[in-house]
Amino acid sequence: MAARTADAVVVGGGVNGASTAFHLAKAGLKNVSLVERWHLGAGATGKSGALVRMHYSNIPETQLAFTSLRYFENWSDIVGGDCGFQQVGTLVFAAGEHREHLEANLEIQRQVGVNSRLVTAEEALELDPSVNVAEGDVVGYEPDSGYADPSATTYGFAKAARDFGAVVLEDTRVLRILTEGDRVTGVETTTGIIETSVVVVVAGAWANQLFEPLGIDLGVYPRQSRIAIFRWSRDRSSLHPTCIDHANHLWARPIDGNCTLGGAEMGPPLLVDPEEFPESVDQDYIDFTRQQLAKRYPSIARSSARGNWACALMGSPDSRPIIGALEQYDGLYTMTGDNGTSFKTAPAIGKCLAELIVSGEATTVDLSPFRPSRFAEGKPWLDATDYDLEDASVSR
């Protein structure tokens, strides 16, 4: 079979890969190939909680999230179709000891232009009457945030990429990245070779399988992520705000009209083999999540579990995403190690990667804080106003 050629190959059809393919094709690159081993959204994306919120403890991630919010709000104009965005607002909770952190982070959001503010316990109760604000808790509110449909978002990007001439190859696995000297020359896939001078590895928990043969070690590791769904009594709104709860280490959102989908951090990350991991959680995790959610939403203490799932995603050494050019090979780029927070930022990540690839610099948001080389430089990312410096938890 004759080799195909492409201006760029994007490996991985999750939301970040689909967004990158869309932005590259829109920028005018020819035959951009989005190569997906199974089907679009088969990795972490299809199992995402898909919260869209701006509350971060630094400017760069807030900028990525804020830029992306404009996509979710104007999806049909920018991408086309419907990404299922529900602008229900987000409540952000922190324990009293972190009041200064929450206030400083709200100031970061405001500097970027995000609509966010501190609210009293009474206001939080008005916004979500089922919530419990414990003595001393501090609460932030983002009215413009919410959640979207992760599969619809991904398929929307992929369709729009196709409309700009991209090729979407499902059921096609990239076996290895081809190089000559210090530059990328193509990829070998299960359906043949694609010649290209640009390869973007957006392969989620599987990225090390492609990095290792190239001698690239970013310190990223596949880890488990888990959620559980609980049916509540009728006194809740089906559009209650989503929640990020740094006091109880959990996040939650409405689902199915009468349930809450949530995840609680239970101990340190569980490492998994991305080729063989459980797709469901054990009873201990359901009990723990119900118990944690009930601290914020007391009615959930009596609620029935209605479902759960588990999957693999990629952790990074400093719990921040790695986005940019890999200096080991000309033409090699990545977005990896997102630690389970990069659904909401995927539109901006794809846009910035396309800018970097096409023009040599990301102008929408400066990607240099996310550079892969920061670990080799001995400069891992630390935020002074993080909520859990000792064991940075996954906060969606």
Ligand SMILES: Cc1cc2nc3c(=O)[nH]c(=O)nc-3n(C[C@H](O)[C@H](O)[C@H](O)COP(=O)(O)OP(=O)(O)OC[C@H]3O[C@@H](n4cnc5c(N)ncnc54)[C@H](O)[C@@H]3O)c2cc1C
């Ligand atoms: C339970 C859970 C809840 C989450 N909640 C949120 C949230 O509320 N908000 C938020 O912003 N983020 C959230 N996230 C994180 C978010 O979903 C992920 O950051 C995002 O979906 C990652 O997308 P991706 O495209 O980078 O990776 P993935 O979706 O994992 O996609 C990688 C793709 O690459 C493919 N692939 C791998 N190797 C190859 C190969 N060799 N050849 C071809 N294809 C390959 C895989 O099949 C896969 O489809 C959550 C994640 C989970 C798991």
